[in-house]
Amino acid sequence: MTDKAKETSTAAAATGLRGVVVGASTVSDVVGDKGELIYQGYNIHDLAKQSNFEEVAFLLWNKRLPTQAELDELNSLLADSYAVPKEVFDVMRHLPRDADPIDVLRTAVSALESYDATARDLSVGNSRKVAIKLTAQFATLVAASERIRNGKDPIDPLPNANIATNFLYMLKGEKPSDHDAKLFDACLILHADHELNASTFTARVVAGTLASVYAAVVGAIGALSGPLHGGANTNVMKTLLDIGEVDNVETYVKQALIEKRKMMGFGHAVYKTEDPRATHLRQFSKEMGERVGDTKWYDMSRKVEEVMMREKGLYPNVDFFSASTYYMMGIPLDLYTPIFAVSRITGWTAHVLEQYADNKLIRPRADYVGPRNVPYFPIDQR
Numbered sequence: 001m002t003d004k005a006k007e008t009s010t011a012a013a014a015t016g017l018r019g020v021v022v023g024a025s026t027v028s029d030v031v032g033d034k035g036e037l038i039y040q041g042y043n044i045h046d047l048a049k050q051s052n053f054e055e056v057a058f059l060l061w062n063k064r065l066p067t068q069a070e071l072d073e074l075n076s077l078l079a080d081s082y083a084v085p086k087e088v089f090d091v092m093r094h095l096p097r098d099a100d101p102i103d104v105l106r107t108a109v110s111a112l113e114s115y116d117a118t119a120r121d122l123s124v125g126n127s128r129k130v131a132i133k134l135t136a137q138f139a140t141l142v143a144a145s146e147r148i149r150n151g152k153d154p155i156d157p158l159p160n161a162n163i164a165t166n167f168l169y170m171l172k173g174e175k176p177s178d179h180d181a182k183l184f185d186a187c188l189i190l191h192a193d194h195e196l197n198a199s200t201f202t203a204r205v206v207a208g209t210l211a212s213v214y215a216a217v218v219g220a221i222g223a224l225s226g227p228l229h230g231g232a233n234t235n236v237m238k239t240l241l242d243i244g245e246v247d248n249v250e251t252y253v254k255q256a257l258i259e260k261r262k263m264m265g266f267g268h269a270v271y272k273t274e275d276p277r278a279t280h281l282r283q284f285s286k287e288m289g290e291r292v293g294d295t296k297w298y299d300m301s302r303k304v305e306e307v308m309m310r311e312k313g314l315y316p317n318v319d320f321f322s323a324s325t326y327y328m329m330g331i332p333l334d335l336y337t338p339i340f341a342v343s344r345i346t347g348w349t350a351h352v353l354e355q356y357a358d359n360k361l362i363r364p365r366a367d368y369v370g371p372r373n374v375p376y377f378p379i380d381q382r
Ligand SMILES: CC(C)(COP(=O)(O)OP(=O)(O)OC[C@H]1O[C@@H](n2cnc3c(N)ncnc32)[C@H](O)[C@@H]1OP(=O)(O)O)[C@@H](O)C(=O)NCCC(=O)NCCS
Pocket: 227, 228, 229, 230, 232, 261, 262, 263, 264, 265, 266, 267, 268, 269, 270, 312, 314, 317, 318, 319
């Protein structure tokens, strides 16, 4: 490595690779200064308002929107894919009841690979099949993890229902209202992909070794679970519950900032203006508040937003308003990150397909800053 390259890469590493372009992709683009998010050329605002999650999944995997016949075919493949081997449910039953659901999901996906004889077939055709299968199975696994930890049996999906409806149905045992199903479907669209975020980059690094789609996805779930990434949404709701009342917001947030604590759901590594996903989720939080007849969580969120903008100039990200939206849908707090995965599985697999199609092992260098030529002394002489 030249000194110049070494200097650049050291600077890049110190800033968490911010702004470093590590490869080409058509899957999605984040335009940070304009607050734009694009999936395969389509603006997220158009997709959130007019599309549906299954259509978006097809788009991410195939670089174009489906025809009606193609969408029907995908829906029927998804409907055939919800089932998971009962042995995987057994693995989940053996985990402690208080295990974090995102860890349960990661373990279940790892187990799933052992029951898929095609897992090592990385051909385009098979990898697409695995992507479709995992997309349906993620809904089953996350819903089942909630039931299993409460001593209940998993519920079979409804025939002819989309993933949003089926997830809520398998979670709660009753069909969601059309309103909630539609709103949840839009939430899935908004979380489906986000360029080279930490979990997607992880998935590509794993896929770059020509490991299986399952292995790449397991790595991605691990990266997603951290509080600086997908783990933020659960912490947002914990914070709102901790604040308790709108009147407490000002003091709480200011104190958190004095203590240099990060307010979860604010700031972003790329967006320097409003995160376009937050625009929709803010509206969803308001709608859910009006539906349940109590806008307290929405009002409190708006107040936090106002104080954070005034005090730090920071905008809310995707995790901020999704928290109160899911809370008002009656979803347990620790399922918010797994729900992120129920959507993001489509983006992860789209990137894995792209990686396999033009693969090069991802292997950066480190700037070694340790000592050299240290004399070795046997253990009894140290
Ligand atoms: C997302 C995140 C990791 C982006 O990080 P980043 O762009 O590298 O920004 P940094 O963490 O370096 O923070 C830059 C400055 O803004 C502050 N800041 C950033 N996010 C903040 C937050 N959520 N609350 C309070 N201060 C924050 C930092 O304290 C730092 O201030 P300083 O310069 O006075 O030390 C960061 O904003 C964060 O941790 N947010 C909370 C977690 C979250 O919501 N994650 C979900 C992301 S979609």
